[in-house]
Amino acid sequence: MGRVYDIITDPNEDEGRAFLDRIIGKRPLFICVIGTTETAKIPGISAAGANPQITDYTPPADVELLYYGKCKSIDGVPVTPEGIPTPAIITMSALRLAEIPYIVLNAGVNVKPKTPYFEVDGKPGRDIRSGRAVENPEEIFERSLLIGRNLSGVADYLVVGESIPGGTTTSLAVLLAMGVDAEGKVSSSMPDNPHELKIRVAREGLEVAKRSIGASLANPFKAISAVGDPMIPACAGLICGAAEKIPVLMAGGTQMCSVLNVVRNLSPKVLSNLAIGTTRWIIEDKTSDIRGLVSQIAPVPILAINLNFSDSKFKGLRAYERGVVKEGVGAGGSCIAAVMKTNGLLDRYLLFREIEKNYEALLASVR
Amino acid sequence: MGRVYDIITDPNEDEGRAFLDRIIGKRPLFICVIGTTETAKIPGISAAGANPQITDYTPPADVELLYYGKCKSIDGVPVTPEGIPTPAIITMSALRLAEIPYIVLNAGVNVKPKTPYFEVDGKPGRDIRSGRAVENPEEIFERSLLIGRNLSGVADYLVVGESIPGGTTTSLAVLLAMGVDAEGKVSSSMPDNPHELKIRVAREGLEVAKRSIGASLANPFKAISAVGDPMIPACAGLICGAAEKIPVLMAGGTQMCSVLNVVRNLSPKVLSNLAIGTTRWIIEDKTSDIRGLVSQIAPVPILAINLNFSDSKFKGLRAYERGVVKEGVGAGGSCIAAVMKTNGLLDRYLLFREIEKNYEALLASVR
Numbered sequence: 001m002g003r004v005y006d007i008i009t010d011p012n013e014d015e016g017r018a019f020l021d022r023i024i025g026k027r028p029l030f031i032c033v034i035g036t037t038e039t040a041k042i043p044g045i046s047a048a049g050a051n052p053q054i055t056d057y058t059p060p061a062d063v064e065l066l067y068y069g070k071c072k073s074i075d076g077v078p079v080t081p082e083g084i085p086t087p088a089i090i091t092m093s094a095l096r097l098a099e100i101p102y103i104v105l106n107a108g109v110n111v112k113p114k115t116p117y118f119e120v121d122g123k124p125g126r127d128i129r130s131g132r133a134v135e136n137p138e139e140i141f142e143r144s145l146l147i148g149r150n151l152s153g154v155a156d157y158l159v160v161g162e163s164i165p166g167g168t169t170t171s172l173a174v175l176l177a178m179g180v181d182a183e184g185k186v187s188s189s190m191p192d193n194p195h196e197l198k199i200r201v202a203r204e205g206l207e208v209a210k211r212s213i214g215a216s217l218a219n220p221f222k223a224i225s226a227v228g229d230p231m232i233p234a235c236a237g238l239i240c241g242a243a244e245k246i247p248v249l250m251a252g253g254t255q256m257c258s259v260l261n262v263v264r265n266l267s268p269k270v271l272s273n274l275a276i277g278t279t280r281w282i283i284e285d286k287t288s289d290i291r292g293l294v295s296q297i298a299p300v301p302i303l304a305i306n307l308n309f310s311d312s313k314f315k316g317l318r319a320y321e322r323g324v325v326k327e328g329v330g331a332g333g334s335c336i337a338a339v340m341k342t343n344g345l346l347d348r349y350l351l352f353r354e355i356e357k358n359y360e361a362l363l364a365s366v367r
Numbered sequence: 368m369g370r371v372y373d374i375i376t377d378p379n380e381d382e383g384r385a386f387l388d389r390i391i392g393k394r395p396l397f398i399c400v401i402g403t404t405e406t407a408k409i410p411g412i413s414a415a416g417a418n419p420q421i422t423d424y425t426p427p428a429d430v431e432l433l434y435y436g437k438c439k440s441i442d443g444v445p446v447t448p449e450g451i452p453t454p455a456i457i458t459m460s461a462l463r464l465a466e467i468p469y470i471v472l473n474a475g476v477n478v479k480p481k482t483p484y485f486e487v488d489g490k491p492g493r494d495i496r497s498g499r500a501v502e503n504p505e506e507i508f509e510r511s512l513l514i515g516r517n518l519s520g521v522a523d524y525l526v527v528g529e530s531i532p533g534g535t536t537t538s539l540a541v542l543l544a545m546g547v548d549a550e551g552k553v554s555s556s557m558p559d560n561p562h563e564l565k566i567r568v569a570r571e572g573l574e575v576a577k578r579s580i581g582a583s584l585a586n587p588f589k590a591i592s593a594v595g596d597p598m599i600p601a602c603a604g605l606i607c608g609a610a611e612k613i614p615v616l617m618a619g620g621t622q623m624c625s626v627l628n629v630v631r632n633l634s635p636k637v638l639s640n641l642a643i644g645t646t647r648w649i650i651e652d653k654t655s656d657i658r659g660l661v662s663q664i665a666p667v668p669i670l671a672i673n674l675n676f677s678d679s680k681f682k683g684l685r686a687y688e689r690g691v692v693k694e695g696v697g698a699g700g701s702c703i704a705a706v707m708k709t710n711g712l713l714d715r716y717l718l719f720r721e722i723e724k725n726y727e728a729l730l731a732s733v734r
Contacts, residue, residue, distance in 0.1 A: 029521045067513060101520030106486070116510040119473070119486040143483040146434060153468030154396045155521045 005344040007336050008304040010283060011291060016301035019275040020340060022247050026156035028337045030095060030102040030251075031238060032066065032330060033162045034059035034117075035231035036109045037125030037133065040166030044197050047080040047189040048165035048328065055165035060113035062088040062163040062329045063104045066095065069358075072114040076366040080189060084319045085359065087331035090307070091161065093354040094331075098338035098346055100159075105147065105238065107140060107164075108230030120144050120237075125229040128173050129201060131208030134233070137224040141237040141266075148241025158242045159277065159337045161251035161330015164231040171258035173202035173227035177209075177217035178261055180296050186254040187288035191323035195287075202227065220262040228258070236262040243270035249303075250274060251333020253282040253326060257293040264298050275301045277333030280308070281326040305335035306348055307355075314359055372711035374703050375671040377650060378658060383668035386642040387707060389614050393523035395704045397467050397618075398605060399433065399458075399697060400529045401426035401484075402474040402598035404492030404500065407533030411564050414447040414556040415532035415695065422532035427480035429455040429530040429696045430471045433462065436725075439481040443733040447556060451686045452726065454698035457674070458528065460721040461698075465705035465713055467526075472514065472605065474507055474531075475597030487511050487604075492596040495540050496568060498575030501600070504591040508600040508607075508633075515608025525609045526644065526704045528618040528697015531598040538625035540569035540594035544576075544584035545628055547663050553621040554655035558690035562654075569594065587629040595625070603629040610637035616670075617641060618700020620649040620693060624660040631665050642668045644700030647675070648693040672702035673715055674722075681726055 002013040009016030040046040040055040049055035058078040061071040065088045071077055078086040095102055104115055108122030120143035123135045134140075151158060164170075168186040175182035184195050209217060209226030217223045224232050236259050239248050244267075250256040256276050264271060282290055283304045294302060309317040320326065338346050369380040376383030407413040407422040416422035425445040428438040432455045438444055445453040462469055471482055475489030487510035490502045501507075518525060531537075535553040542549035551562050576584060576593035584590045591599050603626050606615050611634075617623040623643050631638060649657055650671045661669060676684040687693065705713050 027521055029517075099520065101517040103514070103517055112488075116485055116487050116514045118483055120483050121479075147470070147483045150396075150468040150470055151521075153466065154394055154518075154523075 005339050006306045006348040007339060008280060008283065008306055010302060012299060012301040016275065016303055019247065019301050023157050023340050025343050028100055028157050028159050028341060029151060029155035030100050030159045030161065030330060030334055030337065031105055032063055032102065033105045033107050033160065033231050033234045034063060034109055035107040035125060035164040035229055037164060037166045037170055037229040038127040039169055039201065042201060044194050045169050046165040048078065050079055050081055056110040058165050059109055059163040060111050062086055063113045063115050066092050066102055067115045070365065073111060077362055080324060083316065084324045085316050086329065087325055087327060088329040089359055090331035090355055091329045091334045093358050094334040094338040094351060097351065097354050098341045100337055100341060105144065105234055107234035118147055120234060122230040122234065128170055128205035128227040129208065131205055131212055131226050134225050134228050134230055137221045137228065137233040140230055141233040144234045144237025145241035148238035152242040152245040155246065157247040157249065159249045159251050159330060159333045160235055160238050161333055162231050162235060162255060163329045164229055167229060167231060167255045169198045169201055170227065170229035171255045172198055173205050174223045174232060174258040175261060176202055177206055177223035177227055178220065179218060180261060180293065182293060185289040185293050187282060187285055187326060189325050193287035220265045232258055232262060235259040236266065239263050240267040240270060243273035247273050249277040249333045249337065251277045251330030253278050254288055254290050254293060257290065257297060260300065261297045271298045271300060275303055277303045277336045279327050279332035280304050280306050281320055281323065285323060285326065303336055305332050307335060307352060312356060317359060372706050373673045373715040374706060375647060375650065375673055377669060379666060379668040383642065383670055386614065386668050390524050391707050392710050395467055395524050395526050395708060396518060396522035397462060397469040397526045397528065397697060397701055397704065398472055399430055399469065400472045400474050400527065400598050400601045401430060401476055402492060402531040402596055403476045404531060404533045404537055404596040405494040406536055406568065409568060411561050412536050413532040415445065417446055417448055423477040425532050426476055426530040427478050429453055430480045430482050433459050433469055434482045437732060440478060444729055447691060450683065451691045452683045453696065454692055454694060455696040456726050457698035457722055458696045458701045460725050461701040461705040461718060464721050465708045467704055467708060472511065472601055474601035485514055487601060489597040489601065495537055495572035495594040496575065498572055498579055498593050501592050501595050501597055504588045504595065504600040507597055508604040511601045511604025512608035515605035519609040519612040522613065524614040524616065526616045526618050526697060526700045527602055527605050528700055529598045529602060529622060530696045531596055534596060534598060534622045536565045536568055537594065537596035538622045539565055540572050541590045541599060541625040542628060543569055544573055544590035544594055545587065546585060547628060547660065549660060552656040552660050554649060554652055554693060556692050560654035587632045599625055599629060602626040603633065606630050607634040607637060610640035614640050616644040616700045616704065618644045618697030620645050621655055621657050621660060624657065624664060627667065628664045638665045638667060642670055644670045644703045646694050646699035647671050647673050648687055648690065652690060652693060670703055672699050674702060674719060679723060684726060
């Protein structure tokens with residue numbers, strides 16, 4: 001385990017350092033891919049919303065926070081059932097502090113954000129227990145690929161994050177469909193990771209899909225179409241399109257493992273341009289195993305921002321140290337990009353101070 | 368009148384050269400803003416389609432040509448009633464030859480393109496004779512501004528083009544509403560510019576709007592809302608957002624004059640970062656007067672690519688020399704960007720050869 005500024009490189013320390021060497025001082029573009037899946041409404045699956053029904057509003061509210069410093073589709077900000085705030089607060093703080101430009105890509109949502117966004121004609125995802133979760137993954141992939149390819153002509157590197165409640169369960173199912181040993185390894189926004197429930201839901205979807213499709217789900221588009229979500233083909237397309245030419249930091253936790261597996265299947269030549277960028281809370285999580293997933297897929301480095309909220313004035317942020325939320329909306333990757341864009345001038349203390357300040361302002365505006 | 372490579376600088380030669388000095392060898396991003404207005408369906412107004420009813424398909428078909436080298440929403444390519452092809456063939460050739468990245472922004476269209484595009488929640492424009500042409504120009508402007516601002520963090524400069532049939536008539540009306548002497552000065556895709564018809568339509572819209580609004584239309588959003596089209600606030604927003612920081616080449620003919628006038632009203636500080644980039648066919652056009660319009664608005668340089676189709680093998684391209692089509696889909700500006708990106712290595716002969724080649728391939732694929 002190594003350290004570059006406040007970024008932990010683990011495993012593949014040399015590759016991690018090499019990736020950071022390529023992006024230091026360069027111009028990133030952050031892209032947040034948003035999506036929804038009805039899977040998030042199964043009770044107990046997602047904490048990305050105060051209750052399962054409201055998870056439809058989490059992705060638009062997250063990206064509204066990035067653009068306007070406040071949400072428009074809901075009052076306040078997205079919170080878990082116990083009131084812990086969205087990681088979009090971290091992302092917003094990192095992007096603003098380092099003046100990193102950002103755009104949104106709508107992979108398929110029930111509630112459109114009140115921001116500009118790229119449209120790729122994706123539809124919201126169905127409950128994966130139906131075995132037919134995503135209507136048009138190839139089209140979402142192809143159009144996102146065109147976006148990634150064109151953006152690679154202007155940005156030095158991309159940082160690709162996501163906001164999709166229920167996304168670790170759909171990712172689990174896609175990984176299983178494609179033969180990755182993923183049970184018990186995906187993370188959760190809850191400290192008590194509901195592995196049994198996730199596995200039951202994923203297996204049910206896989207059973208139904210295998211009966212109706214009658215064949216192997218090893219093909220990435222078949223797997224996504226059966227038990228995935230719209231975020232996966234959108235992120236995979238962006239990455240396959242951009243990483244032909246420039247580095248891409250895959251900003252997320254275990255959800256990015258299903259994306260990585262799709263990318264490896266469709267465009268193995270781009271793997272050398274990729275790293276996963278996440279938070280210390282993910283790589284230290286005892287209830288999931290991002291290293292175990294990545295090592296089965298491809299030897300890409302895992303980078304983690306060494307943020308620590310132990311000394312926060314706010315209960316809502318201290319909860320991150322208990323394993324609540326952990327990651328999302330590209331929080332970890334956007335902090336890494338902020339550190340690297342400023343040649344390490346921005347460190348974890350300055351990031352933390354900005355996050356505290358922004359959270360305090362948001363709390364004040366809601367009261 | 369000066370010359371830099373194959374680019375004519377006229378008037379404001381010094382400012383034109385200074386603008387070109389700032390962009391030479393730099394990384395452009397081309398953005399095509401698409402929109403529709405029911406105004407295009409008034410017989411005799413637009414030649415951007417084989418007949419007035421089919422003009423809805425011209426903008427999506429134009430940008431499909433950029434992405435795929437062929438149209439998906441129609442067979443063949445958009446043509447005038449006499450079969451002269453869309454200037455998107457020029458744009459496509461310039462972008463491909465110089466490897467210039469591009470994106471599409473949907474300002475409000477009746478038929479969505481089968482490409483990725485930025486969505487800003489704009490609606491198609493109504494017939495300006497209604498006096499209430501655009502529903503939400505402020506929202507289109509604000510969201511486009513956020514896009515422009517973020518893209519200015521990665522691109523060295525933007526090239527902003529448009530595809531909206533009927534756009535010179537709506538531009539005339541907006542210029543008149545805002546007090547610019549524009550009658551007889553806007554150009555046309557037809558060699559016989561139907562000024563009388565355009566003026567009649569514009570005046571009718573202005574009369575109706577003044578009666579219903581009961582006040583001055585000098586405010587840009589009031590003018591657009593009454594007699595404009597959705598392309599105008601989208602282009603103006605992109606430009607106001609991006610040109611705070613980077614140069615923007617406004618790629619179009621007299622339609623860009625209404626955009627320039629809106630920009631001057633909303634954000635005069637960005638004017639020093641702007642130039643209009645068009646074709647020789649526009650600046651030599653006897654039936655319109657782009658210099659007379661620009662000189663009333665702001666002293667921005669006009670740059671024109673010195674393309675000449677006289678020696679084309681194809682009747683469809685030779686017709687450009689008779690004043691058919693002339694400009695559109697950012698054809699002139701994209702050629703200027705191609706010349707400048709390659710430090711003049713790409714000249715008008717290479718551009719012409721590529722255009723001939725692509726047109727020949729398109730003709731062959733349609734037969």
